[in-house]
Amino acid sequence: MNALDIRGLRLRLPGTARPVLDGVDLTVGRGETVALVGESGSGKTLTSRTALGLLPPGAAAEGEVLVDGEDVLTMDAARLRALRTGTAAMIFQDPRAAINPLRRIGDFLTESVTLTGTMGRADARHRAAELLDAVGLGPELLRRHPGQLSGGMLQRVMIAAALMGDPILLLADEPTTALDVTSQAEVIALLGRLRERFGTGLLFVTHDLGLAAAISDRVYVMYAGRIAETGPARALFDHPRHPYTAALLASTPRLDTPPGRLAAIDGQPPDLRQELTGCAFAARCRYATDVCREQVPEAHGEQSAACHHPLDRSRTDA
Template sequence: MSASTHVLEIDGLTLGLPRVTRPVLDGVDLTVGVSEIVALVGESGSGKSMTLRTALGLLPRQASVEGLVRVAGENVLMMTPARLRRLRAGTVSMIFQDPRAGINPLRRLGDFLTESARVNGGADGVQPMARARHLLAAVGLTDRVLHQYPHELSGGMLQRIMIASALMNDPGLLLCDEPTTALDVTTQAEIVALLTDLRDRFGTGMLFVTHDLGLAAAISDRVFVMYAGRIVEHGQAASLFATPRHPYTAALLRSTPRLEAPGQRLDAIPGQPPDLHARLPGCPFAARCAHAIERCRAERPEPDGGVACHRAGELVLANVQEGDRSRG
């Protein structure tokens, strides 16, 4: 995919904070293309949401930042506050995990939906309220909700309102920060289908942050696996989940429930993710990895063919041979 087709490019992003030992984000490289859904997965605290927020220029105070974050070809990290406000009101939008935390409970939903469009002087010449009605229909709601307050709607309906609000100004990039976590399974499936349909209809690129690998497999074109602020593996969703090459990716998959194996005991990843005060001279996963050798603890693995693991080739070959023996 050429650079001109990317709506988001993150190149060598490193973010540090005062009074911590290691970077929160450590050399992150990531891209999202036009009409592409990219999933960013990993355990809580791995840096997923922080990566996502850099695309909006939402950085912690006193943060030190290196690298590039380009949205529609412009470096977000070099933007003025006024330019950032215009970016957030048009080029890029975000769907937060908890819709009730992002909507003013004292205002009617019609006011909430049309606020950003009014600030921008309307969306593509269409009156804000007419645009809101169009998007409500796209997310499966009637314009009755324009006159309602947030407490009158269910969580699933409010999340649809958040999606409609995020699309008010036709953003080229949609950031989704675990938008289905607080929803029941049925509503979650509806939201996933809705986002996929909206991608197809509006051509929006999406960065979808989740810790749910099943959800990532269902919705994404490509997947980036993050651990301790680093991308440890990335690739096409189907191939990455079928043949994971990094031990961390494989461990995440083994700990995910599967419909074809109901009642089967799930594997747990031993230990805990490293905290921000731990020095990581080698692979950040080495302390929890059953395949780690001394080199893993001492030398940082650089990405090679989409995976950052010293033993990736050996482990993939071993898995293939094991599969051949089981079939024989």
């Protein structure tokens, strides 16, 4: 059984003419790292938050979001609380915004499991000290306040907090955005080690293709609330089949990039206030034809691209 199975997920919000998530299919196996990449506003964070039942006000969801085989969309409030303190956990972008600056680190780490009765206070304290050690910090931090820690240290505390309930699924929503390059590398390496040690399935949400390539086993590329392409990380980055994936890779800075301006994707993502027919990327794609503007493409196979004219190895420029 997978840690996460999302099947045919559609999510509508008030005031939109089309779903913000439109038929999303995604899986994360136990002990597997899956990256979800795409531009800002593509639906990455919304997709990950559905795994915890954290839907926006007024949202209407269809499909299935199975965490450890249970559908989150049908859970009552009590079951959702149990899910969020045990089965699944999230690491948010900004650790300083997620931790109460007036409380000690030890209180922050132990609060969820002690309030729910999952652990006694002494056991929770011991568990917190163990996890701080696992993320490379000392137990003396239990008595410190967030303002006494650096951004990188706070993100490690956030990771320890997410592991307090022994989750089978860890959701990392751009967890390195607020960190410097050195701290980013340390956190990425740490997540990889913890995944191997605890066997946790990891969904890593990012707009950084370099990070996705460094950490993931498989990758999903999202555009306008749909999965544009998915496949094994190496195959997808070496030979992208969807023009959007190729365009993202072409716009990524590299050491061997020729001098001059970076490649850019012309146009804008589709407006949520307007109906969408055919391929969501058609208006920005150089290969688009009439069928692209009229019919929604389907994806098939291990490395699949939802495209009527998928790229081959001899034509990967977008």
